[in-house]
Amino acid sequence: MTDPIEPVVTFIDAHRQRFVDELVTWCKIPSISSDAAHPEEVRRSAEHLRAHLATLGATSTAILETKGHPAAYAEWKVDPALPTLLIYGHHDVQPIDPLPAWHSPPFDPQVREGRLYGRGVVDDKGQVLIHANAIEAFVRARGRVPINIKMLVEGEEEIGSVHLEDLMQREAARLTADYVVVSDTAMFGRGIPSLCVGLRGIAYFDVEVSAHEMDLHSGSFGGGVHNPALVLARMLAALHDENGHVTVEGFYEKVRTLTDAERAEIASLPFDERAWIAASGTHAAVGERGFTTLERLWTRPSLECNGLTAGWQGHGPKTVIPAFARAKVSCRLVPDQDPKEIAAQVEAHLAKLAPAGVKVTTHYIHGGRPYLAPTDHPVFEIAKRAFSRAFGKPTVFIREGGSIPFVRTIADVTGKPCLLMGFGQPDENAHAPNEWLDLENFHLGIKSAAFLYDELARTTHT
Amino acid sequence: MTDPIEPVVTFIDAHRQRFVDELVTWCKIPSISSDAAHPEEVRRSAEHLRAHLATLGATSTAILETKGHPAAYAEWKVDPALPTLLIYGHHDVQPIDPLPAWHSPPFDPQVREGRLYGRGVVDDKGQVLIHANAIEAFVRARGRVPINIKMLVEGEEEIGSVHLEDLMQREAARLTADYVVVSDTAMFGRGIPSLCVGLRGIAYFDVEVSAHEMDLHSGSFGGGVHNPALVLARMLAALHDENGHVTVEGFYEKVRTLTDAERAEIASLPFDERAWIAASGTHAAVGERGFTTLERLWTRPSLECNGLTAGWQGHGPKTVIPAFARAKVSCRLVPDQDPKEIAAQVEAHLAKLAPAGVKVTTHYIHGGRPYLAPTDHPVFEIAKRAFSRAFGKPTVFIREGGSIPFVRTIADVTGKPCLLMGFGQPDENAHAPNEWLDLENFHLGIKSAAFLYDELARTTHT
Numbered sequence: 001m002t003d004p005i006e007p008v009v010t011f012i013d014a015h016r017q018r019f020v021d022e023l024v025t026w027c028k029i030p031s032i033s034s035d036a037a038h039p040e041e042v043r044r045s046a047e048h049l050r051a052h053l054a055t056l057g058a059t060s061t062a063i064l065e066t067k068g069h070p071a072a073y074a075e076w077k078v079d080p081a082l083p084t085l086l087i088y089g090h091h092d093v094q095p096i097d098p099l100p101a102w103h104s105p106p107f108d109p110q111v112r113e114g115r116l117y118g119r120g121v122v123d124d125k126g127q128v129l130i131h132a133n134a135i136e137a138f139v140r141a142r143g144r145v146p147i148n149i150k151m152l153v154e155g156e157e158e159i160g161s162v163h164l165e166d167l168m169q170r171e172a173a174r175l176t177a178d179y180v181v182v183s184d185t186a187m188f189g190r191g192i193p194s195l196c197v198g199l200r201g202i203a204y205f206d207v208e209v210s211a212h213e214m215d216l217h218s219g220s221f222g223g224g225v226h227n228p229a230l231v232l233a234r235m236l237a238a239l240h241d242e243n244g245h246v247t248v249e250g251f252y253e254k255v256r257t258l259t260d261a262e263r264a265e266i267a268s269l270p271f272d273e274r275a276w277i278a279a280s281g282t283h284a285a286v287g288e289r290g291f292t293t294l295e296r297l298w299t300r301p302s303l304e305c306n307g308l309t310a311g312w313q314g315h316g317p318k319t320v321i322p323a324f325a326r327a328k329v330s331c332r333l334v335p336d337q338d339p340k341e342i343a344a345q346v347e348a349h350l351a352k353l354a355p356a357g358v359k360v361t362t363h364y365i366h367g368g369r370p371y372l373a374p375t376d377h378p379v380f381e382i383a384k385r386a387f388s389r390a391f392g393k394p395t396v397f398i399r400e401g402g403s404i405p406f407v408r409t410i411a412d413v414t415g416k417p418c419l420l421m422g423f424g425q426p427d428e429n430a431h432a433p434n435e436w437l438d439l440e441n442f443h444l445g446i447k448s449a450a451f452l453y454d455e456l457a458r459t460t461h462t
Numbered sequence: 463m464t465d466p467i468e469p470v471v472t473f474i475d476a477h478r479q480r481f482v483d484e485l486v487t488w489c490k491i492p493s494i495s496s497d498a499a500h501p502e503e504v505r506r507s508a509e510h511l512r513a514h515l516a517t518l519g520a521t522s523t524a525i526l527e528t529k530g531h532p533a534a535y536a537e538w539k540v541d542p543a544l545p546t547l548l549i550y551g552h553h554d555v556q557p558i559d560p561l562p563a564w565h566s567p568p569f570d571p572q573v574r575e576g577r578l579y580g581r582g583v584v585d586d587k588g589q590v591l592i593h594a595n596a597i598e599a600f601v602r603a604r605g606r607v608p609i610n611i612k613m614l615v616e617g618e619e620e621i622g623s624v625h626l627e628d629l630m631q632r633e634a635a636r637l638t639a640d641y642v643v644v645s646d647t648a649m650f651g652r653g654i655p656s657l658c659v660g661l662r663g664i665a666y667f668d669v670e671v672s673a674h675e676m677d678l679h680s681g682s683f684g685g686g687v688h689n690p691a692l693v694l695a696r697m698l699a700a701l702h703d704e705n706g707h708v709t710v711e712g713f714y715e716k717v718r719t720l721t722d723a724e725r726a727e728i729a730s731l732p733f734d735e736r737a738w739i740a741a742s743g744t745h746a747a748v749g750e751r752g753f754t755t756l757e758r759l760w761t762r763p764s765l766e767c768n769g770l771t772a773g774w775q776g777h778g779p780k781t782v783i784p785a786f787a788r789a790k791v792s793c794r795l796v797p798d799q800d801p802k803e804i805a806a807q808v809e810a811h812l813a814k815l816a817p818a819g820v821k822v823t824t825h826y827i828h829g830g831r832p833y834l835a836p837t838d839h840p841v842f843e844i845a846k847r848a849f850s851r852a853f854g855k856p857t858v859f860i861r862e863g864g865s866i867p868f869v870r871t872i873a874d875v876t877g878k879p880c881l882l883m884g885f886g887q888p889d890e891n892a893h894a895p896n897e898w899l900d901l902e903n904f905h906l907g908i909k910s911a912a913f914l915y916d917e918l919a920r921t922t923h924t
Contacts, residue, residue, distance in 0.1 A: 213743030217893040219864025223764030237699035281675030284819025302685030311769035316496040357746025402681025431679040
């Protein structure tokens, strides 16, 4: 007797190109959630996915409304005696600027050398379709999925999952599950199956320094009044000390100290810093003194400036002292930092840095708590097996410097650990121009998902 | 026998409103010289002025081409035995952003409470027409102007008069004169006739810090790579010390020390710092320790940031570490600082401040030398008399923090001192939204110009 997974795998192999075509079609919808001007595109993206899932044997599909952008939802209820898996993903995408840096149009995905280039191809539409395709393979090849599946694909991940907790509380009865899988992270490297067991949290701010009612002539006033651009520069410069430590008072108070075991585990990974620098398109690994690059990215909080705006930004000279200067500032957080506490600390610190005669406004835009998975839970071993079956290699535990604010929420709300099974690549340009998806990984990802469902079907329903 | 100036003054009084209407018409042409997209508007502005001057009895008018924007030129050659006055002005204007801050459209000038609001109304189209109107008054009321007049109105003052020196060298034969008057500055205060005897120079730069080929995800990379926005902030913050001194090596080397007499002269002016702060729309007078506000603005060099650009500047969050960050930086210079020397010092200093692993590019956009007039030359007493006749008050010597790069050039090229007879107000919002012209001052300015020509006619032709 053949392994009943075989026809599923055969189906996945046979439909490899069609799966890519379907991803391209979906990625043509510019579902930028931070763009207040085009909310209808995010809605169109949710509707597109819901309609697609409805053709894949789902027992029900829905659009779940929020106060912001809607989520798409589908269920495959096959047998109450079988375990239920909740799959989380998101269908909104990052903005695309700077547009001139794209080598092909962000919303007309193109294949070049085994990669699909376009906004959302890997973050996160491609990863959502990895699951949809695995489900389709079971439905077409075997008549049904081997476990109960619920798929929740939200539309606000890139703006901090601002309404997801409300939605999950409201729909709690519908969303009960035994296991939760999130596919929105990257693998440690090409061909290395990796389960992400830690995510940093985030706190994001708008900061404005203003000094005059309007721009002043830099000749008539230069040297005699505050310059908000320079005041902002001095304030930003004062947020780190010469060792790369963040100077915000209380910032490190709740940061868990790395154990020797944790440091050893991280050090054991095949991390090639020089290759990482080259692949990132940057020129140096720098940061907090006393920590390795992986420790900095995975286990230490950061404070970054995400954008600057002041005065004249066009071609050539304009001789003004800007009326105001603005910065986007965000912190990545690690256990047990709390975004609201950090927000209060940052706001107080910036107010303290402001000289008399300028007005500093710090606006907390959103935050998300950090996450560390309980890796002693049996689902992690199950997932390792499934992942290794698809890739033919041992699966490693890694962390990720990014944030999925929702992960900590769902872990707390459901009491189930979140399995972070991501299929991205570390250098895939998520959030940057020329985002790309490795098509071989996409294909193996679909198989990994199929194996995961298969492995979960063999567990006892808890 | 009546004073032969009387019919001229009567004509100026009679045509007060028409002169304003003609200024409004000219100011509707958006002659922004820094806007590479619309050079034809600057040309249209030059053509408009030339055509207007041709109707005012000019013996010849011309468009003088440069490698950039053209100048308008006109001559009133009445008698080689009479002295010749060269009038300088400019017909290009500053950019208008931020547009939402304007209370009425910048290029549809509106009168409110005795002020005309619009881009270019005072800087410098209004001041150019002050002379054109005075000339017209002589031509209509007395048949001709009382001296020979040449008027050169360039189109690149707001971008540093980049081609003016070339133009003046080329047209040297045409531009010979006994006296030179420049009307592009402000009076010390409302109703106080003032001759500006000092201007600061300028050196203007584009500065770019880049660290990656493209924006990086601030989660995946935050804390582990250079952040160009923060690196730029640290570099800008390091350009002043805690006493407000510029830290650029060699910056003060050629700065002339203020004499006790100069400090006393400045201190004797009726300067109300609190009123100046309120009128400026700012909230504090701050700057280099050890100097008063007027000393800072008039006699000390400054270094300002005129604009900042980096990463995400839209609404809401975007989690990137910008690939690059840019600043517009400019210095105001005082005798005997040289813009090219300062440019080299600033470039070297910024390069020294840059950490390893980032690329810093400093591009010197343009510069102009500072100017101090030889106030013992007789033309300054002549001008004081003319100015005081129009305003009925003693005329004071002042300086100006701004720059007219051309002034130093023409003073050197012609060997004649430049008379800086300006009719602006210190709080007129030149270079900012809601630029305005005091219409009473405009009117008295026309009379002042008429009196100046009248006084010059009485001098011996040198």
